[in-house]
Amino acid sequence: MPFVPISQVTLTGGPLFRAQEADRAYLRALEPDRLLAPFLREAGLEPRAASYDDWEVRGLDGHTAGHYLSACSLMVASTGDDVLRFRLEYTVAELARAQDHLGTGYVGGVPRSAELWAEVAAGITESTFRAGRWVPWYNLHKLYAGLIDAARLTGNQVAPDVVLRLATWWEELAVGIDDEHFQLMLETEIGGMNEAYVDLFDLTGDPRHLAMAARFTSTALSGPLSRRSDELTGLHANTRIPQFVGFAALAARSGDPALARAARFAWETILTRRTVAIGGNSVREHFHAIDDFTPMTEDREGPETCNSYNLIKLGRRLSADGSDPAVADALERILFNHLLSSQHPEHGGLVYFTSMRPDHYRVYSSPEHSFWCCVGTGLESHAKHGESLYRFDDDTVSVELFAPSVVRIPELGLELEQRTAFPSDGVVGLTLGLTGPRRFRLRVRVPGWSVPTPEVFLNGAPVTAELERGHLVLDREWSDGDTVSFELTMGGRAEPYPDGSDWTSLLWGPSVLAARGESLPTDVVLAGRAHAPHTAVGPLTLLASAPIVPRSAVPYRDADGRLRVDSDRGPIPLEPFAGLHDARYTVTFPVASTADEDAVARRRTALAEQDRRASSIDGRTVDRVALGEQQPEADHGFEGVASASGAVGGVRWRSTAERLSVTLVDPHLLGRVVRVTWLHDPAGHGFTLEIDGTPVAPREGGRDDDLEWAEYPLTPTSAGWGVRRFALVADLDRETPRCTELRVLTAEGA
Ligand SMILES: [Zn+2]
Secondary structure (H helix, E strand, O other), rough: OOOHHHHHHEOOHHHHHHHHHHHHHHHOOHHHHHHHHHHHHHOOOOOOOOOOEEEEEEEEOOOOHHHHHHHHHHHHHHOOOOHHHHHHHHHHHHHHHHHHHHOOOOOOOOHHHHHHHHHHHHHHOOOOOOOOOOOOOHHHHHHHHHHHHHHHHHHHOHHHHHHHHHHHHHHHHHOOOHHHHHHOOOOOOOOOHHHHHHHHHHHHHOHHHHHHHHHHOOOOHHHHOOOOEEEEEOOEHHHHHHHHHHHHHHHHOOOOHHHHHHHHHHHHHHHHOOEEOOOOOOOEEEEEOOOOHHHHHHHOOOHHHHHHHHHHHHHHEEEEOOOOOHHHHHHHHHHHHHHHHEEEOOOOOOOEOOOOOOOOOOEOOOOOOOOOHHHHHHHHHOOOOOOOEEEEEEEEEEEEEOEEEEEHHHHHHHEEEEEEEOOOOOHHHHHHHEEOEEEEEEEEEOOOOOOHHHHHHHEEEEOEEEEEEOEEEEEEEOOOOOOEEEOOOEEEEEEEEEOOOOOOEEEOEEEEEEEEEEEOHHHEEEEEOOOOOOOOOOOOOOHOOOEEEEEOOOOOOOOOOOOEEEEEEEEEOOOEEHHHHHHEOOOOOOEEEEOOOOHHHHHHHHHHHHHHHHHHHHHOOEEEEEEOHHHHHHOOEEEEEEEEEEEOOOOEEEEEEEEEEEEOOOOOOOOEEEEEEEEEEOOOOEEEEEEOEEEEEOOOOEOOOOOOEEEOOOOOOOHHHEEEEEEEEEOOOOOOOOOOEEEEOOOOOO
């Protein structure tokens, strides 16, 4: 039973509607001519306005325009917004103009596009998609997807032509690329190119598009997953999840059982072993070890919003033909927690990382200055809240998610209105508007958290409903004005981390609960200026200062109806995390195995020890680059010659036989030490550190288990913003050790 198209669903109130409206205002604040500037530049035309800043001029030039096309298309389909429709048509027309001018079929904002694709045509090598280039296929994928969305959601007449010419350009170029080199290309982040080509097949029926979707499918990734082997630890999460969406899409068309198994297993293993309560996953954009969620608790850079956006796409693909109760519960969890929480309810600013560290905070984007990946996916996310609410086939209408809305099913002459204050409470009322009496089945999803099964009322009187695969079913002849009502029971529960460690999240019905901390001023939480970071770089609160919750504790409502949980410091007030903004928050609480005082004291001592271990370095860190991790390297201007990267036990590394370099930034000129860390190398190691081109001798070194480190003195420069270039230079005839990170640190005790 497929989802009802978004164009037949209208949100009428509640948090999803408010998110949609904030997103609509944000989209309207973006100027198409600025988004289009990279495309015109690459086509040899004069841009009509200056590019935006941030990621739009740092190698991902043009990626936002693709997201913008998708978001405007979704918004037009769901709200009929005429301003955005006009801008969408204008944007597509300008892209067509750029494509015509170039004359090859190509259109894209990727910097030095002509040079890149000439290099690809000449033969892909290890460095083609690396040397100073930031994921061109990821960037182009947004354009493919945006044009496809414009075609299928708004009926735009120009978009299909533009995207098909682009697709043909690539198909012709790719004829000369053998499978081995094609797979080499897939090792960099390519977004959901496999999914895009399946969507093109759906648009055209042309089997060549299905063949290209298969070429864009990474066998290194699909192989282990199809054997139900989770080898994701250490991998960049948002490079992989869109691939999984493509696995599911392609499997549904080609019938490939191995690919279908890979997509399903990826979903299961991420959701059950790698996901925290809000529905998000990964730390610093990478999957960490399944059996150790310590990074999740400690790091500023918790779940990335893009991952959850893409997981929703995967869940929808996996349940495209019918509702799977577990998938529906997961979609609800991600949507009503991670995604809703990642958008500011007033200015619509979007969040990149949602730290799970107790008492940390998030940073929100601004339309003028922030062009992160999570801005792009966020613009789409909040434009499509109507897409998973209802399903329909010949004789069944199914209510899948709860939100005030109207769904129109012309085949039944039905207009169904849903009224609810969900997720504030679980009372839901449905009113059926019918052109005449009609027999069909009305199904209502019963979420996994709603126990016992709710009683259903038809026109105010109790009625028996069959329970079928997580849904209550009423099969009868309906009349205009019939009403159905029920109440989903909400209660409190605790949910430990998947690794079974002594940390827990607290939920009430569908909502993850948070303890509110200190309110933060706008200049701290809003990236409202050029180059403002997307990470919440402010001070960390010690873990040992978090309230400790007894293992048996669950949230409850006190006599005044307020949500609370007991802790060693007495009851703590809680509130739904999705509505908590501009403040520090705690969504993960340390637990003590029993409520006796000794256990609590031991737990606090352990937390203090954890703080001591982490703060000795982390507390002093001004900037840090994790080597071998794609996003941190891109953020730090990584360049490498004869360089390799990999992972050992979830730790990413990078080495070079010649030279690699990165930029670290010390905006307040506080750095006094540079620390280089590498995996212990029994064969010894050789490298020289250069700072701004000058070799520097180490001051100190040491070894902690498998990691070795050396510290170098750093003299402050007189230049503001302290932008420093660090290079690791290999000794003659000898590769450097496998380096894991570079950090700029303050002086000890500073
Ligand atoms: Zn992102």
